[in-house]
Amino acid sequence: xxxxxxxxxxxxxxxxxxxxxxxxxxxxxxxxxxxxxxxxxxxxxxxxxxxxxxxxxxxxxxxxxxxxxxxxxxxxxxxxxxxxxxxxxxxxxxxxxxxxxxxxxxxxxxxxxxxxxxxxxxxxxxxxxxxxxxxxxxxxxxxxxxxxxxxxxxxxxxxxxxxxxxxxxxxxxxxxxxxxxxxxxxxxxxxxxxxxxxxxxxxxxxxxxxxxxxxxxxxxxxxxxxxxxxxxxxxxxxxxxxxxxxxxxxxxxxxxxxxxxxxxxxxxxxxxxxxxxxxxxxxxxxxxxxxxxxxxxxxxxxxxxxxxxxxxxxxxxxxxxxxxxxxxxxxxxxxxxxxxxxxxxxxxxxxxxxxxxxxxx
Amino acid sequence: xxxxxxxxxxxxxxxxxxxxxxxxxxxxxxxxxxxxxxxxxxxxxxxxxxxxxxxxxxxxxxxxxxxxxxxxxxxxxxxxxxxxxxxxxxxxxxxxxxxxxxxxxxxxxxxxxxxxxxxxxxxxxxxxxxxxxxxxxxxxxxxxxxxxxxxxxxxxxxxxxxxxxxxxxxxxxxxxxxxxxxxxxxxxxxxxxxxxxxxxxxxxxxxxxxxxxxxxxxxxxxxxxxxxxxxxxxxxxxxxxxxxxxxxxxxxxxxxxxxxxxxxxxxxxxxxxxxxxxxxxxxxxxxxxxxxxxxxxxxxxxxxxxxxxxxxxxxxxxxxxxxxxxxxxxxxxxxxxxxxxxxxxxxxxxxxxxxxxxxxx
Numbered sequence: 167x168x169x170x171x172x173x174x175x176x177x178x179x180x181x182x183x184x185x186x187x188x189x190x191x192x193x194x195x196x197x198x199x200x201x202x203x204x205x206x207x208x209x210x211x212x213x214x215x216x217x218x219x220x221x222x223x224x225x226x227x228x229x230x231x232x233x234x235x236x237x238x239x240x241x242x243x244x245x246x247x248x249x250x251x252x253x254x255x256x257x258x259x260x261x262x263x264x265x266x267x268x269x270x271x272x273x274x275x276x277x278x279x280x281x282x283x284x285x286x287x288x289x290x291x292x293x294x295x296x297x298x299x300x301x302x303x304x305x306x307x308x309x310x311x312x313x314x315x316x317x318x319x320x321x322x323x324x325x326x327x328x329x330x331x332x333x334x335x336x337x338x339x340x341x342x343x344x345x346x347x348x349x350x351x352x353x354x355x356x357x358x359x360x361x362x363x364x365x366x367x368x369x370x371x372x373x374x375x376x377x378x379x380x381x382x383x384x385x386x387x388x389x390x391x392x393x394x395x396x397x398x399x400x401x402x403x404x405x406x407x408x409x410x411x412x413x414x415x416x417x418x419x420x421x422x423x424x425x426x427x428x429x430x431x432x433x434x435x436x437x438x439x440x441x442x443x444x445x446x447x448x449x450x451x452x453x454x455x456x457x458x459x460x461x462x463x464x465x466x467x468x469x470x471x472x473x474x475x476x477x478x479x480x481x482x483x484x485x486x487x488x489x490x491x492x493x494x495x496x497x498x499x500x501x502x503x504x505x506x507x508x509x510x511x512x513x514x515x516x517x518x519x520x521x522x523x524x525x526x527x
Numbered sequence: 528x529x530x531x532x533x534x535x536x537x538x539x540x541x542x543x544x545x546x547x548x549x550x551x552x553x554x555x556x557x558x559x560x561x562x563x564x565x566x567x568x569x570x571x572x573x574x575x576x577x578x579x580x581x582x583x584x585x586x587x588x589x590x591x592x593x594x595x596x597x598x599x600x601x602x603x604x605x606x607x608x609x610x611x612x613x614x615x616x617x618x619x620x621x622x623x624x625x626x627x628x629x630x631x632x633x634x635x636x637x638x639x640x641x642x643x644x645x646x647x648x649x650x651x652x653x654x655x656x657x658x659x660x661x662x663x664x665x666x667x668x669x670x671x672x673x674x675x676x677x678x679x680x681x682x683x684x685x686x687x688x689x690x691x692x693x694x695x696x697x698x699x700x701x702x703x704x705x706x707x708x709x710x711x712x713x714x715x716x717x718x719x720x721x722x723x724x725x726x727x728x729x730x731x732x733x734x735x736x737x738x739x740x741x742x743x744x745x746x747x748x749x750x751x752x753x754x755x756x757x758x759x760x761x762x763x764x765x766x767x768x769x770x771x772x773x774x775x776x777x778x779x780x781x782x783x784x785x786x787x788x789x790x791x792x793x794x795x796x797x798x799x800x801x802x803x804x805x806x807x808x809x810x811x812x813x814x815x816x817x818x819x820x821x822x823x824x825x826x827x828x829x830x831x832x833x834x835x836x837x838x839x840x841x842x843x844x845x846x847x848x849x850x851x852x853x854x855x856x857x858x859x860x861x862x863x864x865x866x867x868x869x870x871x872x873x874x875x876x877x878x879x880x881x882x883x884x885x886x887x888x
Contacts, residue, residue: 167852169851170848170851170864170866171866171868184552187572188549188552188553188572191545191549191571191572191866192549192862192863192864193862193863193864194863194864194865194866194867194877195866196571196866197571209574210552210557210558210574211548211549211552211572211573211574212572213570213571213572451858451859460855465855466855466856468855468858469858469859473834473835473882473884474834475887487531490530490531491528494821494826494827494829495827497812497829497830498812498830501553501554502553502554502555503531503553503554503555504555505531505532505552505555505556505557506555507532516555521834523834523885524884524885524886524887525885526836526885
């Protein structure tokens with residue numbers, strides 16, 4: 167167990183790194199944020215800062231030597247970066263989690279290999295392979311880059327009549343994966359943590375709605391039969407154990423309703439704190455950020471129960487943030503703003519959480 | 528209303544400044560901490576830092592020019608310091624709150640002048656005045672320095688047979704006040720806020736127990752008849768209005784039970800966030816730190832209702848902090864550590880808050 171006063175190194179300076187740093191500070195931990203952009207929001211709340219590129223080996227070594235553990239806020243940490251850091255200091259979550267989740271083909275193969283349902287998928291390395299995959303999976307189907315996709319970027323839907331070559335042009339002819347379309351009833355996620363000692367703690371299943379491919383609203387608990395929710399949690403646990411994972415992670419899933427029953431299908435794993443877990447700051451006994459700090463410090467995990475009857479989190483994207491005066495004036499609306507300068511369209515600027523409290527008895 | 532992205536200047540770098548800075552960050556505000564000690568805990572979480580003495584005029588002006596509003600974490604801000612700052616930038620709470628609360632004689636005179644009960648008191652400027660005051664108030668009585676007292680420092684109890692001259696020696700023959708002893712049943716505090724627009728919001732009355740003159744445990748709600756609690760809140764509101772106060776403050780009170788009824792007697796005003804309000808971080812919809820930020824930014828005050836049925840906050844003083852592993856492992860114990868280096872006896876190192884949730888219905 168790292169003692170209070172230890173320093174957590176955080177790779178990445180966005181809102182997730184910022185909220186990890188804020189949680190760490192509550193426990194008397196120091197933070198050191200490493201990010202390439204000088205105006206990174208996380209720098210504002212960290213005791214030490216390194217402004218350097220993710221492939222700057224000297225800066226990485228200096229950073230690793232200055233901290234007691236390194237974690238990260240994004241899954242696209244380059245493998246070389248992870249390797250350099252991990253040879254100097256514990257990297258949590260580890261390189262295996264990164265390697266598996268950075269590549270959609272690796273990830274889906276890994277999940278399916280655990281016997282967990284996924285969308286049907288095929289590797290696509292050429293126009294010919296795309297044609298074969300389309301024949302096998304049918305349409306609609308979704309062509310996705312294997313790497314560097316998020317918030318709907320790097321993916322193209324192929325419906326009847328769409329030209330496969332145009333889709334390959336759109337994604338830039340990089341290695342890809344074709345996924346059969348899943349006619350889901352709703353999207354959910356499991357946010358959970360695994361400790362250094364193998365302990366596991368999951369929050370209630372989150373129900374997510376998106377707007378323009380970006381998370382819009384998370385509601386907890388999700389409207390799911392108890393049995394389906396239990397299966398979703400079991401999938402998350404199985405994934406964490408197979409990855410020997412340490413820290414908070416999220417598993418995005420589709421809920422498919424067929425023949426009167428609900429099935430959950432794993433879509434994606436995020437090896438980090440997750441937007442669909444922001445509600446935990448006010449809505450759960452232990453926030454996902456504190457939980458992540460606990461896990462990476464080798465501390466016991468905290469309780470994940472709700473602090474109220476239900477919780478709703480709404481993202482503030484782009485100009486949504488202009489609503490801040492009304493949100494500040496709304497009783498019980500917990501406003502979070504990330505300290506970003508320019509509210510570009512599509513940029514996550516903040517979020518607001520509303521907890522429905524249980525009535526006094 | 529200051530917009531998000533504005534900078535709050537915080538005078539003082541201890542745990543209160545640190546927790547104000549953490550709250551400000553949640554709302555996308557920047558913070559700039561000014562403190563003389565290079566290892567101040569608040570520096571770790573602030574975007575900008577000034578290490579300088581409180582009487583360094585050039586540093587104060589530079590600080591004031593770099594921020595949009597200045598607040599402080601301690602009541603002993605020198606009058607000259609307050610004046611220099613206030614000529615450059617809004618100082619909230621204002622100089623009047625400081626002047627009134629820095630001096631026990633001023634403070635008691637002010638409170639009594641509002642028609643609010645206090646302990647009987649007399650000014651003491653000499654041995655002769657002390658003798659007269661003792662004759663008037665009887666024994667036991669408490670001799671207190673007019674300025675710079677906190678956590679029981681700067682005060683001496685005078686019981687039957689105690690030598691008044693020895694008491695004056697103990698406090699160093701500085702201007703003093705003699706207070707008649709109040710045979711209180713319990714100690715409570717009201718933590719409340721007043722906004723720039725005159726709005727007022729108080730938390731439930733807090734019940735406090737001390738150990739070695741330092742706050743040990745705060746329990747909310749206090750065990751008080753509703754009518755007595757209402758009177759305590761009314762006293763706090765009257766004080767805030769008379770001071771044209773902006774920000775969070777605390778009023779420490781004694782509860783005296785006599786002839787089957789409870790009376791509240793005002794003991795002391797703290798023009799700042801207060802240790803007996805730390806429970807609000809998890810225990811109230813709006814923490815006292817967020818509330819203070821809202822007030823000093825000219826924002827609407829947030830709701831002060833409890834998030835559970837009751838709350839208990841325990842300070843971790845000196846070696847108490849060694850219990851951190853057990854506290855981290857206790858489900859539902861919210862551990863806060865302030866990032867201070869050495870756990871000297873009597874030093875506030877952290878606190879732990881336990882919220883009793885309402886049961887699901």
